[in-house]
Amino acid sequence: MTYGATNPELQNKLDEAFTAILVEQSKFMTLKSADPQKVEETSQLLESYGQLRGRGFFYPYLATGRGHGPFTECTDGSIKYDLIGGIGPNLLGHSHPLYIKSHLEAAALDSVMCGNLQPYPQTFELSELLINAVSDSKLKHFWYAGSGSFANDTALKMVWQKRAPAYKLIAFEDAFAGRSVATQDITYNAAYRDGMPKKVEVDHIPHFDINDPEGSKKRTLEVLRNLLEENEGEYSAMMIEIVQGEAGIVAGSRDFYVEIFELAKSHGLYIWIDEVQSFARTHKLFAFQHFNLEEYVDIVTVGKALQVCGVLFSNELNPKPGLVSGTFNGSLSAVLAGKKIVRYLTEGNFFGDSGRIAQLEQAFLTRIEKLSNGSCKGKIGRFEATGVMVAFQVGEGSKESTSKFLKKLFQNGIIAFSAGKDPVRVRFLPPLCLDEDHLDEIFSIVEKTILEVES
Ligand SMILES: Cc1ncc(COP(=O)(O)O)c(C=O)c1O
Incomplete structure (x- = not known):
């Protein structure tokens, strides 16, 4: 069965557009800090947006629609790791070829x-x-x-x-x-x-x-x-x-x-x-x-x-x-x-006890445990992961201290969110496209941020 407008020429153009979009999006694959001038523009935009909504936002965060894999570009010019994916939907990561194709x-x-x-x-x-x-x-x-x-x-x-x-x-x-x-x-x-x-x-x-x-x-x-x-x-x-x-x-x-x-x-x-x-x-x-x-x-x-x-x-x-x-x-x-x-x-090879999701679960747990037994000893409380749903407590786990950690983490290049109450914990709903290099970089940022806020 054929669906929608289709002929060989149109198909070629769609294929070309697919490649062009993917190539362009793939340029947004490394961390970048914010551009001070764009920070100001973004804060004004968010201020106006907040007024329309009737309330402000937790993060100074608006997406440009550019980003690839775990990375997303924000209107302040920064490129960050997105480990919450809009609270769950973005399981495959940004500009995944299947999203572009769809x-x-x-x-x-x-x-x-x-x-x-x-x-x-x-x-x-x-x-x-x-x-x-x-x-x-x-x-x-x-x-x-x-x-x-x-x-x-x-x-x-x-x-x-x-x-x-x-x-x-x-x-x-x-x-x-x-x-x-x-x-x-x-x-x-x-x-x-x-x-x-x-x-x-x-x-x-x-x-x-x-x-x-x-x-x-x-x-x-x-x-x-x-x-x-x-x-x-x-x-x-x-x-x-x-x-x-x-x-x-x-x-x-x-x-x-x-x-x-x-x-x-x-x-x-x-x-x-x-x-x-x-x-x-x-x-x-x-x-x-x-x-x-x-x-x-x-x-x-x-x-x-x-x-x-x-x-x-x-x-x-x-x-x-x-x-x-x-x-x-x-x-x-x-x-x-x-x-x-x-x-x-x-x-694909995602499910099962040796699939990618189980591997990522283990990778997160191992790295959190390493921090909790090492440089961040006494600063990380309970941590858990079921598949690619991860949570860990930083410090006393109060609402205020966890918000402070999350906002600092955001400035340092990672978007995450909170979950739970008494204690409030840091939540990651990470995308499946993370590799070992990403995880190393993510955990060096997590470590740095914990040491900054829990010194
Ligand atoms: C377990 C669970 N059920 C229901 C919902 C509500 O879904 P939605 O926000 O799409 O209405 C959520 C949203 O976070 C959820 O986590």
Whole structure:
């Protein structure tokens, strides 16, 4: 099947444009400090932008749209390592050839967005790729959604419709599910719903504690058992991030998940996994596969690294007509990129215990450990990584001290972000294109910055 405007001459021009863009972007592959004159221009621009938004930005950061691999150029003229990728989406790195190709292919199509009343073969093909990738589970359908939060709203409606009027949910302490009216109630942090009426009845139970695996499992099971017994028949689902992102990269063990899922299932709850942040970042495409939990999963939400968002669900959860719809599935370039990303990752050497993601996980852990036992002894607290989701505590781990570290790190050439509370930790959601030289340079900057702020 041919898609969009196509003829040999046009194809040649697109190929030429592809090469020209890639060559040009590849010039932005080394660190560079800011140009003082552009710093001033950027700060004025950000000031005006902040006024329009109603609030300023955490970093003095605007992207020029130039950058390659882990590097991104900012409007102040600096080129920095981007280790947060827009909080997750930029898994492959800047101007990855597959991103450029997706944009060019989409440019030859006739529209910008696709949707439920404007489907394309490509939206079908991406759904098929995702469903084939979970053939070992009950998940048989994929429904697009406009954001991670809306994917979660859609999943919530699906489980509610099947279990009505059992509308209560079990979720986890420190969970983050999004910012919609419904997901702000599943999100644990009450400050994120200040002044909002509470609409969804959610009981939060403790997640795994790596410092006390057996004790934390016992505590979680006990709290869960009590809630299920006290509110028998009132819960529709248990919603969980298997790797909690915003909480500071908190992951349990298979044994922990199996026991709580068995208990939840024995009381009729659906198991709903939020993989908006963890998708494609663990040793398997899905974190539930990483922990071998395929048999338990009823519904899964995805977003970020996939470039589009949506819900995978079982036959049983297929809703009645009218419950879910919406104008957009996503942009055509995003759908094309999503397809290429899934194929690239599943057909390449990224997953498995010796795949690139596992290697990067080890590389980050080894380097943090080396600093923590060496030049930065006593200045690094708890650190963890699950695949390419990494977090470590600097100093006392307060909100203020971590912000200070992050802002200094930014000045020194690395964009990262925070995660968690008590302690707040530094979070990296790094791209897969990092090599050993990048990692050496990154960790010499991390070391320098820790020594600067924690002297
Ligand atoms: C686990 C998780 N769920 C849901 C969301 C919400 O996704 P979005 O910001 O695309 O609405 C996020 C965003 O950070 C997330 O990390």
